[in-house]
Amino acid sequence: MQKRKFIPFSEVKHQKAIVVDSAHPNGVLLSHWRGTPTPEAIQDDTSAAIVLNALRLNLPELGVANVTANHFDIDGFVGVWALLNPELALENEELLRQMAIIGDFRELDLNHPLAGEALKLVCWINAKERALFYKPFEADTMEEKEAAQCVQKFNYFLREFGTVLGNPDWEKGAWEDEVASVLLGYRDVYKPDTMLTRYPEIGLVIVETPHPVHYYALFSRTQGFDIVLSCYQGNKYELEYKYTTWVDIASRPTLPRISMAPLAARLNELENSGRRWTFDAITETGPLLRLQGEDLTRTEAYESPTEREIYTSSIPVQVLKEQVVSFFDASYKGIERKYKWTWKEVKELNSGSGK
Structure with missing residues (x-):
């Protein structure tokens, strides 16, 4: 499979890239953003699912060495990570799809056999993002905006995610509080x-x-x-x-x-x-x-x-x-x-x- 690397969004104007969960005229767009020309064969609800569909079909458009996104969120991150780790991504395809749904649409379905594991991974990302970087949308008020700031997040999570994917309980201390809050709320909304x-x-x-x-x-x-x-x-x-x-x-x-x-x-x-x-x-x-x-x-x-x-x-x-x-x-x-x-x-x- 094509060996790819992550580049900052600002570099897309100089070198062609696969653009995930974003849009750019010099990109191969794998995005559910409104108006992006996603090929019919790979259309899906989340950008991560679109990426996984493209990998599954081995689309010729994927023969580009660079990958980028203009913001960091769970859906976009999963899509970027999948392009950089295609074989491992396809091995964990359904888990990654669940992560994107929970992270983007916030629709947790604990009837799905992998939803519990996906929730741990989503909450791990949430916790680390807040502890080590800045909260979603906080870059709006910073001098350096999201497209530039998010590079540090991508660099960290692209490096660490594979280890946690293999053993989410290794980082239990990071995700357990939010997972507990979610599960308590989940229980409450199903009460009479x-x-x-x-x-x-x-x-x-x-x-x-x-x-x-x-x-x-x-x-x-x-x-x-x-x-x-x-x-x-x-x-x-x-x-x-x-x-x-x-x-x-x-x-x-x-x-x-x-x-x-x-x-x-x-x-x-x-x-x-x-x-x-x-x-x-x-x-x-x-x-x-x-x-x-x-x-x-x-x-x-x-x-x-x-x-x-x-x-x-x-x-x-x-x-x-x-x-x-x-x-x-x-x-x-x-x-x-x-x-x-x-x-x-x-x-x-x-x-x-x-x-």
């Missing part, structure tokens, strides 16, 4: 006091559970849905578009993102707690609508709900749920699901709606 209401026609699932849990636990019950309304005790709420609508997923058609500006305006008419409902732009990776949402940095918004304060609303839960459902029912009227929405199409649908 957690209620789910699904609205498949609008891609919405309402999760009513006593308290916030880790994202990997919360989204474990949202597979196949793209909008999650979390309702916690004490009239605490968050509404979120999942990352599944930021990328091109291949497993199912989706509806486009709709600006939550009109919904926020309506909730502010009803809210008398003294706080205001705010919303993220539809181009954010996981747009949130919540009370005092503008107070969150991108790093804080990316963290699990357990890591941020969620404020008490004056709106009763039944009223809140009715407002959310009626908003999306009206917004999606006449819009059909499809594959590969373009950002141009999404923005045109939202023109005049606020943000």
Whole structure:
């Protein structure tokens, strides 16, 4: 197989490279980013899965010596590592696929026989990333931005990952706390006091559970849905578009993102707690609508709900749920699901709606 090396993203303009989970005009793109020209034969939901499909088929386009990405996350890292270690990657193909799903879409499914091992590896990466480098999106506020900063992360994890893959328990001290938090939350969202209401026609699932849990636990019950309304005790709420609508997923058609500006305006008419409902732009990776949402940095918004304060609303839960459902029912009227929405199409649908 082709011997490859990782190069910083800035070097792609000077030398052709396989570009993973990113885009560049001088690259062979293996990415689920919206609008990237992924060959039909290797299309998949995550970029790592696209890479693994390409390796499995031994695509001729893979005959490039350089590999890169413009950011570090688990999906992108798995794809880069797989290209540099193709034989070992194909031996561990299903485990790596699970890592990418958990890391990117936060959809943990402990019914999968390899999900437990994948979770350990994902949490090991999370822990080491925070301890040794910087949190996701923190580079936004640094002088040197993510495309340059992430090289140090790639260099470390490309060197160390093979050892931990072979024996995750060797690094148990790094991952055990987060794994425990995930498993406790997973248990909680499957208890009788957690209620789910699904609205498949609008891609919405309402999760009513006593308290916030880790994202990997919360989204474990949202597979196949793209909008999650979390309702916690004490009239605490968050509404979120999942990352599944930021990328091109291949497993199912989706509806486009709709600006939550009109919904926020309506909730502010009803809210008398003294706080205001705010919303993220539809181009954010996981747009949130919540009370005092503008107070969150991108790093804080990316963290699990357990890591941020969620404020008490004056709106009763039944009223809140009715407002959310009626908003999306009206917004999606006449819009059909499809594959590969373009950002141009999404923005045109939202023109005049606020943000």
